[in-house]
Amino acid sequence: MHQKNIKRRLKEIGIPILFFICFLIVWELSVIFLKFPEYILPQPTKILNEIITNLGKFLMHTGITMSEAIIGYLIANLLGFLVAVIFVHYRTIEKGFYPYAIALKTTPIIAMAPLLILWFGTGIASKIVASAIVCFFPILVNTIKGLRSVDDDSLDLFKSYSASKWQIFTKLSLPTALPYIFSALKISTGLAVVGAIVGEFVGANKGIGYIILVSTYHLQTVTMFAGIIMSALIGVLFFWIISLIEKKFVFWQGSKNGF
Amino acid sequence: MNKIIRVWGLSKYYGKLQVLDNIIFDVSEGEFISIIGPSGCGKTTLLKILGGLINATKGETTIRDNPAGLALKRRDIGFVFQNPNLLPWRNTIKNVELPLEIINKKDSSLNNPKKLLKIVGLDKFEKAYPKELSGGMQQRVAIARALTFEPLILLMDEPFGALDEITRNKMNLELLRIWKEEKTTISTVIFVTHSIPEAVFLSDRVIVLSKRPAKIEKIVNIDLPRPRKTDMKHSKKYVGYIECIRKILKED
Numbered sequence: 001m002h003q004k005n006i007k008r009r010l011k012e013i014g015i016p017i018l019f020f021i022c023f024l025i026v027w028e029l030s031v032i033f034l035k036f037p038e039y040i041l042p043q044p045t046k047i048l049n050e051i052i053t054n055l056g057k058f059l060m061h062t063g064i065t066m067s068e069a070i071i072g073y074l075i076a077n078l079l080g081f082l083v084a085v086i087f088v089h090y091r092t093i094e095k096g097f098y099p100y101a102i103a104l105k106t107t108p109i110i111a112m113a114p115l116l117i118l119w120f121g122t123g124i125a126s127k128i129v130a131s132a133i134v135c136f137f138p139i140l141v142n143t144i145k146g147l148r149s150v151d152d153d154s155l156d157l158f159k160s161y162s163a164s165k166w167q168i169f170t171k172l173s174l175p176t177a178l179p180y181i182f183s184a185l186k187i188s189t190g191l192a193v194v195g196a197i198v199g200e201f202v203g204a205n206k207g208i209g210y211i212i213l214v215s216t217y218h219l220q221t222v223t224m225f226a227g228i229i230m231s232a233l234i235g236v237l238f239f240w241i242i243s244l245i246e247k248k249f250v251f252w253q254g255s256k257n258g259f
Numbered sequence: 260m261n262k263i264i265r266v267w268g269l270s271k272y273y274g275k276l277q278v279l280d281n282i283i284f285d286v287s288e289g290e291f292i293s294i295i296g297p298s299g300c301g302k303t304t305l306l307k308i309l310g311g312l313i314n315a316t317k318g319e320t321t322i323r324d325n326p327a328g329l330a331l332k333r334r335d336i337g338f339v340f341q342n343p344n345l346l347p348w349r350n351t352i353k354n355v356e357l358p359l360e361i362i363n364k365k366d367s368s369l370n371n372p373k374k375l376l377k378i379v380g381l382d383k384f385e386k387a388y389p390k391e392l393s394g395g396m397q398q399r400v401a402i403a404r405a406l407t408f409e410p411l412i413l414l415m416d417e418p419f420g421a422l423d424e425i426t427r428n429k430m431n432l433e434l435l436r437i438w439k440e441e442k443t444t445i446s447t448v449i450f451v452t453h454s455i456p457e458a459v460f461l462s463d464r465v466i467v468l469s470k471r472p473a474k475i476e477k478i479v480n481i482d483l484p485r486p487r488k489t490d491m492k493h494s495k496k497y498v499g500y501i502e503c504i505r506k507i508l509k510e511d
Contacts, residue, residue: 153344154346156312162361171360172346175346
């Protein structure tokens with residue numbers, strides 16, 4: 001039984017990796033034989049070489065982008081959660097603010113980015129804010145939906161124990177909402193990185209977004225690809241960590257989406 | 260006998276919709292009462308009013324001479340709902356401990372969760388999560404959880420309605436055993452059901468309700484010896500009670 005599980009896991013991980021390696025080989029060979037110029041499509045081996053020889057530089061910039069994304073993510077999710085709790089308990093406040101929350105959500109972050117640079121400067125603050133703005137809505141919407149998904153029967157049960165509001169919140173509403181909350185936490189890992197990189201595109205002198213932008217100016221496509229790969233890795237790593245935490249906290253079911 | 264529950268002139272409206280109409284009855288300490296009626300007639304509403312979860316529009320409900328809401332606060336009442344309502348993130352023993360956690364009480368000999376699990380026959384499933392248990396087992400956990408609360412009165416809302424017939428019959432016997440033979444705080448049981456045989460088999464008296472707005476059609480005394488046994492179901496008297504209640508419900 002156990003061995004069978006390991007075999008299945010190997011298959012699950014092994015097959016995508018195998019496909020990826022095939023893809024890289026086809027890419028490598030087609031660049032060599034079709035003679036694409038390097039500034040259009042560089043060879044994968046060259047990109048890898050670029051990352052390895054300049055590992056220090058790439059890690060430094062990746063680290064900066066990652067910090068911006070994580071800080072923005074944490075602020076947004078904490079704030080979004082608190083606002084959701086307030087909205088659920090005070091209907092009037094929700095009615096008053098919700099339309100504007102939606103309006104802010106529909107405004108593209110790229111349209112707001114120049115303003116953020118103007119207000120918060122070209123340092124990491126503006127990127128943190130950009131990240132936070134895009135991460136704010138998933139957690140807000142999902143927490144509201146999750147807290148409202150408590151069924152009446154369970155509520156009756158708690159009322160029959162004369163449970164306090166706080167007890168109902170911590171022992172019933174919050175665990176009920178957890179699958180929704182984690183769904184939002186996973187969605188916004190990717191969004192957080194997008195926010196940070198958009199911020200860096202508009203005005204920065206550090207970070208992966210900055211590396212990508214500068215390499216475009218100089219037609220250093222190899223560096224650009226390396227930057228794209230690093231940004232993808234940040235997103236994947238971030239998503240993976242949150243998924244692991246989710247498995248630990250929401251073991252009784254998968255995540256639920258409130259959208 | 261002491262009257263533990265008194266219901267006087269109870270009516271309930273949801274907006275303009277009348278659900279209950281002038282319900283009057285009392286329950287003696289130690290009785291097993293079933294409430295039966297057409298589906299949607301307001302049985303659950305009546306039970307929730309008895310338990311102090313919702314208020315009646317008119318009339319009075321007292322439990323040990325106190326208003327129902329107060330009885331709830333005094334923890335005289337335990338509920339078992341149709342849906343077992345177990346919290347999926349808690350294992351069996353943690354689910355049973357929930358009431359103790361909420362009322363912030365240490366367990367004693369009467370409400371020890373492990374002992375109660377043994378009473379409902381689930382002592383081997385302490386660490387199992389609800390999704391790993393069958394419907395019947397989940398309902399047993401719900402009963403153990405209600406007993407943890409040390410109520411005098413157990414209010415049960417179609418607790419075995421979702422179970423298959425064999426499991427339901429088994430649970431009926433279990434329930435009678437727990438009520439009569441085991442050492443618990445439960446003295447009186449009010450049991451809502453839409454199964455006539457179940458009501459007759461379990462109860463001392465069956466309260467038959469009419470269609471909505473529900474009035475009391477009749478209260479039928481079930482004069483069968485206790486302990487009730489499965490082979491009793493072939494007796495003339497038992498079948499006669501079922502026929503009698505069926506007729507009352509049909510005439511309606």
